[in-house]
Amino acid sequence: MTDPAPSADSAELAQFGYAQTLDRRTGRFASFAVAFAFVSIATGIFTTYGSVLNSSGPVGIWTWPIAVVGQLAVAFVLGALASRIPVTGYHYQWMSRLANPVLGWIIGWISFTFLAIVVVAVDYTIASTILPVLLNYESTATIAWVMTAAVLTLQGLLVAFSTPWAERVNNSLVTLELIGMATLTVLLLVVAAVRGDMTVANLFSKGVVPAEGFWSIGDWTSAGPWMLGFLLGAFTIVGFESAANLAEETHDPERVVPRAMWQAVLASGVLGFLFIIAVTLAAGDPVALAESGTPIADVIEATLGSVVATLLLLMVVLAIFACGLVIMITGVRLTWAMSRDERFPGWQQWYQISPRFRTPLKATLLYFCLAQLILAVFAHSETALFTLFGAATLLPAVMYASTVVLYLIKRNTLPHNNKFDLGAWEIPILVVAVVWLVFELALFRDASFKEAWAYVLIMVAIGAAYLGYLLVSRGARGLSMPDMHSIDAELRE
Numbered sequence: 001m002t003d004p005a006p007s008a009d010s011a012e013l014a015q016f017g018y019a020q021t022l023d024r025r026t027g028r029f030a031s032f033a034v035a036f037a038f039v040s041i042a043t044g045i046f047t048t049y050g051s052v053l054n055s056s057g058p059v060g061i062w063t064w065p066i067a068v069v070g071q072l073a074v075a076f077v078l079g080a081l082a083s084r085i086p087v088t089g090y091h092y093q094w095m096s097r098l099a100n101p102v103l104g105w106i107i108g109w110i111s112f113t114f115l116a117i118v119v120v121a122v123d124y125t126i127a128s129t130i131l132p133v134l135l136n137y138e139s140t141a142t143i144a145w146v147m148t149a150a151v152l153t154l155q156g157l158l159v160a161f162s163t164p165w166a167e168r169v170n171n172s173l174v175t176l177e178l179i180g181m182a183t184l185t186v187l188l189l190v191v192a193a194v195r196g197d198m199t200v201a202n203l204f205s206k207g208v209v210p211a212e213g214f215w216s217i218g219d220w221t222s223a224g225p226w227m228l229g230f231l232l233g234a235f236t237i238v239g240f241e242s243a244a245n246l247a248e249e250t251h252d253p254e255r256v257v258p259r260a261m262w263q264a265v266l267a268s269g270v271l272g273f274l275f276i277i278a279v280t281l282a283a284g285d286p287v288a289l290a291e292s293g294t295p296i297a298d299v300i301e302a303t304l305g306s307v308v309a310t311l312l313l314l315m316v317v318l319a320i321f322a323c324g325l326v327i328m329i330t331g332v333r334l335t336w337a338m339s340r341d342e343r344f345p346g347w348q349q350w351y352q353i354s355p356r357f358r359t360p361l362k363a364t365l366l367y368f369c370l371a372q373l374i375l376a377v378f379a380h381s382e383t384a385l386f387t388l389f390g391a392a393t394l395l396p397a398v399m400y401a402s403t404v405v406l407y408l409i410k411r412n413t414l415p416h417n418n419k420f421d422l423g424a425w426e427i428p429i430l431v432v433a434v435v436w437l438v439f440e441l442a443l444f445r446d447a448s449f450k451e452a453w454a455y456v457l458i459m460v461a462i463g464a465a466y467l468g469y470l471l472v473s474r475g476a477r478g479l480s481m482p483d484m485h486s487i488d489a490e491l492r493e
Contacts, residue, residue: 017482044236060229067233068269070436079258
């Protein structure tokens with residue numbers, strides 16, 4: 001007996017002008033796992049907690065719940081769009097179909113540049129920070145380069161040759177991260193309480209940060225110390241909308257994808273905050289801890305012993321691998337989606353689906369080579385890599401703000417699908433999302449992000465040049481989306 005769901009999903013996709021070319025294999029947990037792996041609280045907290053200790057002190061952790069609420073509101077808004085436009089390409093598709101293809105191309109290019117650099121930034125953390133501690137060796141730029149290249153290669157092979165295996169690996173690693181983070185949180189709280197090592201005052205300590213001017217909002221080129229604490233949540237809780245980029249491979253995406261997005265943010269937010277609280281309570285002297293390059297691992301080792309600390313580092317390595325794997329999947333799907341619409345450089349090659357592996361094989365090869373090129377160019381310059389990391393934090397905020405503004409403008413004309421709708425909560429959620437994104441973007445006025453802004457502007461300029469070529473060679477009508485009559489008709493009703 002034929003399952004009616006695939007045919008129904010294919011018919012829905014046909015309304016947007018596309019034939020079903022990717023296999024629909026992704027279920028509810030796999031969709032959630034994609035969103036959760038991109039967020040990766042183990043990755044974000046491990047790599048950012050130390051910088052928060054130095055910029056805001058331990059008290060900076062209280063910015064986390066605010067960031068979670070803000071990003072949760074954003075997730076609901078993006079979920080509403082994902083439910084109405086369940087097509088691979090996420091921000092690119094939403095902006096192209098509801099604003100215009102030119103703006104859609106710009107946001108698609110920004111999304112692509114973000115995904116191309118963030119996979120390098122994430123994977124480089126394994127080789128430069130964690131493995132040297134885990135395996136007790138002194139890292140060099142060359143060693144970090146080689147090991148990061150190896151991690152990228154393994155991820156590329158999974159994405160290129162088997163989507164089912166890539167999902168199986170990701171599902172397993174996400175399950176491990178959920179269990180591991182929950183277990184570590186409980187162990188930290190119980191053991192520290194039994195030993196009497198909990199320091200409640202840490203939760204309100206400014207640590208190494210001077211008290212004078214701490215609560216200042218800063219000036220035109222700098223953010224105050226307490227504001228910089230928000231980078232912990234802003235850096236970590238991003239990428240949840242990656243589930244939408246597998247919409248054409250997901251069963252019932254109008255219902256499954258939005259839920260995966262907000263559930264990933266909520267799970268990450270609650271579990272992540274409990275873990276941060278536990279670590280901070282057991283941190284001992286926060287001033288001394290701020291000097292460590294791996295403060296989370298130090299707290300775990302001091303409280304639970306070296307064996308558990310080693311297991312933590314291993315879990316973080318696996319979590320980062322899953323995060324990079326999902327980033328690569330997302331970047332490849334975006335490249336493929338833009339190429340399918342004939343608006344990505346060299347699109348004739350990248351839109352093809354491998355008949356043997358049922359994956360965008362050539363798009364994967366392009367994305368993999370670009371990531372390796374970025375790594376090769378920047379691997380021997382720590383300053384340049386920090387610029388990339390800053391850009392990887394900045395770009396999602398730009399993408400979210402653009403898309404939320406789009407939803408705000410178009411919300412009264414969006415069709416209802418009875419599968420995911422904000423209903424009476426729409427206005428309050430939009431208010432929270434807009435306020436949060438304005439505040440988040442204000443963080444990036446800090447002078448430390450000057451080079452990151454320069455990188456963003458350079459990439460936008462490159463994209464604008466190619467966009468100009470498309471407009472000259474095809475004209476504005478040549479950039480129209482494939483067969484938009486269906487959604488246009490719905491929007492007019």
